[in-house]
Amino acid sequence: MGTGGSGHSHAHHPGGGPDWGQTGPGAADRIDRRERRTEPGPALPAPSVARGTSVPVMSDAAATTIDLAGREVRVSSPDKVFFAERGETKRDLIRYYEAVAAPLLAAMGGRPVLLQRHPNGADGSSFFQKRVPKSAPAWLTTTTVSTVNGTTSQALVAADLAHVAWAVNLGCLGFHVWALTAADPDHADELRLDLDPQPGTDFDTAREAARELRGLLEEFGLVGYPKTTGKRGIHVYLRLVPEYDSYQVRQAAVAVARELERRRPDLLTAAWWKEERGERIFVDYNQNAPHKTVFGAWCVRARPGAQVSTPFAWDELDDVDPDGLTIASVPARVAADGDPWAPMYTRPQSLAPLLALHERDREAGLHDAPWPPVYPKMPDEPPRVAPSRARAERDA
Numbered sequence: 001m002g003t004g005g006s007g008h009s010h011a012h013h014p015g016g017g018p019d020w021g022q023t024g025p026g027a028a029d030r031i032d033r034r035e036r037r038t039e040p041g042p043a044l045p046a047p048s049v050a051r052g053t054s055v056p057v058m059s060d061a062a063a064t065t066i067d068l069a070g071r072e073v074r075v076s077s078p079d080k081v082f083f084a085e086r087g088e089t090k091r092d093l094i095r096y097y098e099a100v101a102a103p104l105l106a107a108m109g110g111r112p113v114l115l116q117r118h119p120n121g122a123d124g125s126s127f128f129q130k131r132v133p134k135s136a137p138a139w140l141t142t143t144t145v146s147t148v149n150g151t152t153s154q155a156l157v158a159a160d161l162a163h164v165a166w167a168v169n170l171g172c173l174g175f176h177v178w179a180l181t182a183a184d185p186d187h188a189d190e191l192r193l194d195l196d197p198q199p200g201t202d203f204d205t206a207r208e209a210a211r212e213l214r215g216l217l218e219e220f221g222l223v224g225y226p227k228t229t230g231k232r233g234i235h236v237y238l239r240l241v242p243e244y245d246s247y248q249v250r251q252a253a254v255a256v257a258r259e260l261e262r263r264r265p266d267l268l269t270a271a272w273w274k275e276e277r278g279e280r281i282f283v284d285y286n287q288n289a290p291h292k293t294v295f296g297a298w299c300v301r302a303r304p305g306a307q308v309s310t311p312f313a314w315d316e317l318d319d320v321d322p323d324g325l326t327i328a329s330v331p332a333r334v335a336a337d338g339d340p341w342a343p344m345y346t347r348p349q350s351l352a353p354l355l356a357l358h359e360r361d362r363e364a365g366l367h368d369a370p371w372p373p374v375y376p377k378m379p380d381e382p383p384r385v386a387p388s389r390a391r392a393e394r395d396a
Contacts, residue, residue, distance in 0.1 A: 066094075071139055071162035075169050082121040082173065085304040088327055093173075093300060094165050099331035100298050101161055103311070103339035107297040108177045112143050112155040114293045115167055116174030122302040126173070132156050140166065143182035148291055148375050157182045173302035176293035179249065187242040188249045191351065192294045193224065193256060194287045195234045198269075200279030205267070206234045207317055209281040212264050214314060216256065220353035225344045228322040230301035230309040233281075235294065237341070241348045246290035252354035254369045255361060257283035272370040273386050286372055297341065300327050313340040 063076045078091040097104060115129045131153040132142050141159040146152045156167060158175065167175070179190040195209045210226055213236055217224045224236040240249070257270035260283055269280040287294055301307045306327040312320050325333070368380040383390065 066165070068098075068165050069160040069162040071137075071160075073162050073165045073169065075165065080121070082118070082171075083304065083306045083327070084121060084123050086306055086326075086328075088306060090168060090171075093327065094168050096300065096327045096331060097164050097168065097298075098161060100334050103334060103341065104164070104296075104298040105158070105160070106339060106345055107311075107341065108158045108175065109160070110181045110183060111158055112145050112178045112180075112182055113158050113167075113296065114176040114178075115156065115170065115172045116176060116302070117171045118173040118302050119171035121171075122173055122304060122306070126302060128176075129170075130155050137166070141182070143185070145178065145185075146291065173300060175296040175299045177296040178293055179246065179288065184242055186245065188244055188246045188288070189240045189242045189348065191238040191240060191249050191252055191354075192287050193236040193238075193253060194229075194284040194294070195236070196282040196284045197232045198274075198277045198280055198282055201281060203232055203234075203322055205281055206232065209260075209264075209268055209283075210234045210236065210317060212260055212268065213256070213283075216259060216263070220357075222349055222353065223344075223347070225311065225341045226314065226317065227297050227309055227311040227341075228307075228320065228325055229295060230299070230303070230307045230322070230325075232322070235309070237297075237344065239344045239348050241350055244351055246288065246292075248351060248355060250285060250288040250290075251358045252351045253283075253285035253288040255354050255358035257285045257369070258361060258366070259357060270369065275386060275388055285369060289371065289375065298330070311339065311341045316340075 063074060064078050065072050065074045067073075075090065075094065078089065078094075080090045082088055082090055082093055116126055117129055118124050118126045130145065132140060132155065136142075139162075141157040141163060142154040143157050144152050145155045155178075156163060158164060158177070164175075179188040179192060180186075181189065193213060195206050195213065197203070197206050214224055214226075217236075217238075222238060224238055226234055226236050229235055254270070257268075260268040261270045267280055269277045269282050270285065271277045271282070272286070286292065295301070295309050297309055297311050299309050301309065305323060307323060308325050308327060308330045310320075310322075310325040310330055310333075367382050368378055370384060371378055371381055373384065377384070385393075
């Protein structure tokens with residue numbers, strides 16, 4: 001149901017696609033000017049939440065109201081440029097999310113999201129927003145989330161494309177997604193393994209690290225699903241059976257990070273302190289700590305090139321170009337090849353093998369790995385002192 005404008009007719013585009021009307025100089029669809037693959041790919045799986053199509057309800061020079069997923073969403077200044085170097089606008093960003101709706105909602109539909117807002121576009125200042133403003137429309141779906149210290153707030157749930165468009169209208173150029181659903185907040189159903197390049201490394205180093213991670217997971221009978229981060233790193237996800245809390249998921253991530261470092265200490269590190277990481281790929285296990293969010297799959301980064309955090313298949317690892325996966329190129333890729341993560345959603349996996357690895361480390365005398373400083377001190381955690389400072393104090 002809508003929040004207004006019920007007296008306005010809904011005119012549909014004759015081709016069935018979104019039609020925003022001629023509301024300014026940006027009316028031409030910038031994201032359609034791209035190379036398309038000639039080989040048709042498999043059809044996209046149906047999204048977990050109805051996609052909908054944007055239809056203009058009313059518009060003027062400064063704003064337009066679109067009907068999206070059965071909701072009326074007001075979009076102010078749709079021709080405002082969000083990516084100055086490329087020229088894409090707020091309108092183009094919403095169109096992009098429409099084009100990748102099925103895989104986008106499969107990845108983050110029904111999950112609370114933290115908004116990274118850039119009101120003046122990718123080149124402007126930004127801030128994070130967890131709380132939905134009181135002025136939000138009544139139809140907006142929210143859920144209660146909490147911080148490390150127990151403070152609660154009402155966060156946006158990515159319920160459908162109308163919710164995504166509503167956030168984009170606020171200047172959201174980054175959806176950071178919780179590892180749980182609004183329907184089941186007590187269980188984390190995703191393990192997110194973040195391969196974070198350190199100074200002196202690059203994306204090719206991250207590729208090599210991803211190969212090592214894939215092999216390790218396969219030894220334990222597990223399948224990881226990779227994506228570019230939209231920057232220099234690689235994320236590898238596992239969808240889990242909903243039986244684990246965030247502490248257990250983090251334990252599994254710690255075990256993976258330590259095992260990778262044992263096997264390839266020249267390439268990978270589990271060292272929390274930057275001074276100990278060297279020119280290696282850091283396996284950031286703390287991305288799985290309670291209340292942590294990770295930049296969402298299919299979401300557009302606030303970078304000059306409008307790069308997308310893009311899922312890809314393992315057989316693409318050698319050739320995938322993270323800088324070439326943009327707001328302009330990714331829709332054609334999805335149309336041609338579908339969603340490489342589609343199998344992940346129907347095959348949730350068990351953490352039992354990785355929790356057994358964690359238990360083996362504990363029995364060998366390994367303590368918990370360090371937590372971020374915003375978290376309370378944990379029972380088995382080592383002292384939160386940088387190694388160089390600890391040595392200096394010891395030698396003083």
